[in-house]
Amino acid sequence: MTHTQYAFIKAGWHADIVDKALEGFTQKIPKDNVDVFDVPGAFEMPLLARDLASSGRYRAVIAAAFVVDGGIYRHDFVAQAVVNGLMQAGLDSGVPVLSVSLTPHQYQDTDHHNAIYRAHFVEKGKEAAEAALKLERLKTSLAA
Secondary structure: OOOOEEEEEEEOOOHHHHHHHHHHHOOOOOHHHEEEEEEOOHHHHHHHHHHHHHOOOEEEEEEEEEOOOOOOOOHHHHHHHHHHHHHHHHHHHOOOEEEEEEOOOOOOOOHHHHHHHHHHHHHHHHHHHHHHHHHHHHHHHHHO
């Protein structure tokens, strides 16, 4: 079976910023080749990533989230759990599961910071697409 699709998971918190990762990703990989899945937050991404990667439908799964210190919980704990879960999903399935999950040390909900992170997520989305394509080429060369 030829895999022509990529799965792109987006967390809903700070969607105006996170959505920019998909924008960057689709600058490198055609939108028609990307299935998009929205989840409430970052913590929900690893389970869906595992299921999508194990489905056999995708070349790679990309998960994007913006985890910030909201003052209520330890955002670093959430970010670490998410990244570990995404890594485990890739290891278990053999399908690349890439993270565009960022946890800034200094974030304030201001126009200035939001503009910086929106631009950064576009770049990170492009980098995720490039990584997915490179991993695909590498896996193909190893199978030959």
